[in-house]
Amino acid sequence: MSGTEATALVEARGVEVTYGGGRPLFGPKQPGIRVLHGVNVTIGRGETVGIVGESGSGKTTLGRALLRLVPVSAGTIRLDGRDITRLGGAEMRPLRRRMQMIFQDPMASLNPRHSIRRILGEPLLLHGVAGNRREAEVQIRAMLNRVSLPAAVLDRSPHELSGGQRQRVGIARAALLRPDFVLADEIVSGLDVSTQALVLRLLKELSRDMGLAMAFISHDLSVIRAICDRVYVMRFGEVVEEGPCAQVFDHPQSDYTRLLLDAIPLPEVDPHWLFPGTADAVAPPPVPKETCA
Ligand SMILES: Nc1ncnc2c1ncn2[C@@H]1O[C@H](COP(=O)(O)OP(=O)(O)OP(=O)(O)O)[C@@H](O)[C@H]1O
Numbered sequence: 001m002s003g004t005e006a007t008a009l010v011e012a013r014g015v016e017v018t019y020g021g022g023r024p025l026f027g028p029k030q031p032g033i034r035v036l037h038g039v040n041v042t043i044g045r046g047e048t049v050g051i052v053g054e055s056g057s058g059k060t061t062l063g064r065a066l067l068r069l070v071p072v073s074a075g076t077i078r079l080d081g082r083d084i085t086r087l088g089g090a091e092m093r094p095l096r097r098r099m100q101m102i103f104q105d106p107m108a109s110l111n112p113r114h115s116i117r118r119i120l121g122e123p124l125l126l127h128g129v130a131g132n133r134r135e136a137e138v139q140i141r142a143m144l145n146r147v148s149l150p151a152a153v154l155d156r157s158p159h160e161l162s163g164g165q166r167q168r169v170g171i172a173r174a175a176l177l178r179p180d181f182v183l184a185d186e187i188v189s190g191l192d193v194s195t196q197a198l199v200l201r202l203l204k205e206l207s208r209d210m211g212l213a214m215a216f217i218s219h220d221l222s223v224i225r226a227i228c229d230r231v232y233v234m235r236f237g238e239v240v241e242e243g244p245c246a247q248v249f250d251h252p253q254s255d256y257t258r259l260l261l262d263a264i265p266l267p268e269v270d271p272h273w274l275f276p277g278t279a280d281a282v283a284p285p286p287v288p289k290e291t292c293a
């Protein structure tokens with residue numbers, strides 16, 4: 001799917017983000033530091049786009065701007081054609097369910113004192129996706145099955161799970177809210193290679209089944225190539241190149257993309273695991289059904 005189609009779900013035009021600045025209690029007004037400079041991004045329904053670039057290039061800031069988690073100082077963010085750039089908290093609230101984020105470190109994003117049941121159940125009730133606890137439990141159990149986790153994890157807390165299990169809980173939490181758009185920021189960087197492949201495959205299957213639009217931030221270009229349709233290459237807060245993954249990776253147009261490709265070795269994740277059914281695919285290992293001792 002081309003991100004330039006009229007069916008764009010998420011669209012950023014000329015987006016600028018400035019950190020800091022403003023007027024302190026004493027002294028002159030501070031200018032702040034602009035870290036995004038007129039960025040344009042389009043993500044179609046059901047499309048997965050990658051965002052790559054060296055550390056500090058603005059990937060996370062861009063992702064957060066798309067979700068309206070950082071203030072945008074210029075430009076527009078549209079969700080499904082609606083300009084959401086300057087909506088207030090109350091107007092954003094019903095839209096929050098539609099735009100979910102999966103974090104790099106699930107330990108930091110999952111409340112360590114809460115059970116997995118509560119972690120998964122509370123957002124469902126809060127956003128009215130489930131009418132009561134019983135409905136929430138049914139939906140949660142179905143989703144656990146979908147992400148190949150046993151129901152026994154429901155009574156556990158995040159620190160009692162492995163890194164891969166926690167990341168699957170993070171995916172389940174986002175997917176349960178039936179979002180339209182998911183931002184996944186470095187979600188497999190702390191995992192070993194085989195767990196990475198399982199988590200990525202799961203996410204790819206879910207995004208395909210749910211028709212999700214997804215922005216995927218990663219340092220690992222092999223991961224981006226394996227699961228993304230298109231990629232945006234960022235440098236110093238600007239998009240320096242954009243296009244279908246095969247085009248950008250095989251025929252990079254900018255010197256910076258070439259440098260990036262040379263600097264980061266490919267591949268860690270076997271893309272065939274993620275694309276079973278393609279002509280040259282090898283049989284992917286099934287996502288193992290886990291049991292809890
Ligand atoms: N809350 C903040 N306050 C001030 N500056 C920030 C803040 N967050 C990020 N920055 C700065 O904005 C720039 C872009 O950071 P950002 O985290 O978006 O880059 P990134 O490409 O995601 O980096 P990394 O790959 O290391 O996560 C960096 O110079 C960073 O220091």
